[in-house]
Amino acid sequence: MAAPEVGNKRVTLKRHVTGFPTEDDMELLTPTARLAVPPGSTAVMVKNLYLSCDPYMRRRMTKHQEPSYPEFVLGEAIPTFGVSKVVESGHPDYKAGDLVWGMTACEEYTLITKLGSVFKINHPELPLSYYAGVLGMPGLTAYAGFFNVAKPKKGDYVFVSAASGAVGQLVGQLAKITGCYVVGSAGSDEKVNLLKTKFGFDEAFNYKKEQNLNAALKRCFQEGIDIYFDNVGGAMLDAALLNMRLHGRVAMCGMISQYNLERPEGVHNLACVVTKRICIEGFRVMEYFGTYCKFEEEMVGHLKEGSIIYMEDVVEGLENVPAALVGLFYGRNIGKQLVAVAHE
8 A cells, every 4th residue: 555645844945044033034835755765765644742942943045165064955844953753764663653763854755864863752641742842952062061061160151051951950050960150141031030030050140231241250250260161152151261279171062153244243352362271172963973872861860850941932833933933033922842743
C-alpha cells in the first residue's frame, strides 16, 4: 500500500534580509508530503510537535560568505531545532512512535536525512516542550558554555547578558548552583524582576534604563567580573571588558545586538584583554553534542529536585512562526520562545 500523502504547511524565507526582519520576509506555503522514506534510505520522517525560535537564526536570514554558517535557502522550509515524533523510519535505531529532538524544519512533517543532531527523548514524563529548550539545544548551550568554556569556580563573580532568555536564565541558575555571585541584564523591568525573584540572580538591571553601561556594571560588581557570559556583544561587551578582573573569562555565545545591523559595531576596549590577561572564547553547541547524555541526566536531576526553574513562551500554530521569530529582536518573549505545531 502506498504511503499516504498529506498536507504539509511550511514556513519559508521569501527573501534575504537586511536590517530588522519582518513577518513579510517569510511565507507560509501549503504543499503536500508523502509520509514515507525513500527505499533503502536511513532517513526518518517525523511529525513536528514543537519548533524552536532562536536568535542565531537571524544570521542565516542574511546572504553572506561564511561557508561554516550558510544562509537559509529561499523557498525551502526554514531549518530549526524542534521536538518531533517518528512516523516512518529507514534507520535501525529509530522506529515509528519514537519521540526525538534535534534539527528539523519549520513545517508539519520533515524528512530528516542527517541524524547526527537528532536525539531520542529519554524522559517523556517531563513536558516534551522542554526538549526544545532546557533539555535541548539551549540547555546544552548554557551548560557547555558555562562549564566547558567559562570554567567557573565557587565564589566567582558572573555577569550574564540577555539573562532572561532561553540560555541566559539557565546560565544564571547553574552559576548559583556552583556557588557564584550572579548579575543579569535584561530589557524590561518585568524581566529584571523575574531574574531576581524567580531565577535567583543576586542582582539584575534593565540595560535600556542605564545611561552608562560601564557605570551600571561597576555598581553591580564593585570587585569586578570573573566570568562574562555574552549573548549580545556590542556596547555591553565593551563595558564588560572594562570591568573584568585579572584572568577573567568571556564565553562568547551570541551577539543579538549586532544581527540586524548593516555594519556591526566595533569593540573599543580590547586593550583590557592584554592588561587583564582576559580569555575570550567563542563556541558552538554542536561541538558538545557528544556530551548530551551526561548533560541530560544532570539537568533532569536539577529539574526534578527544583533547583532549576525554566520559563517558556509558547505560541500555537505553524503560521505564527514568523511573528514569534521576529518578536525575539524586539524582546517580546518572556523565556524560551517556542511554537506548538501539533500535539501527540
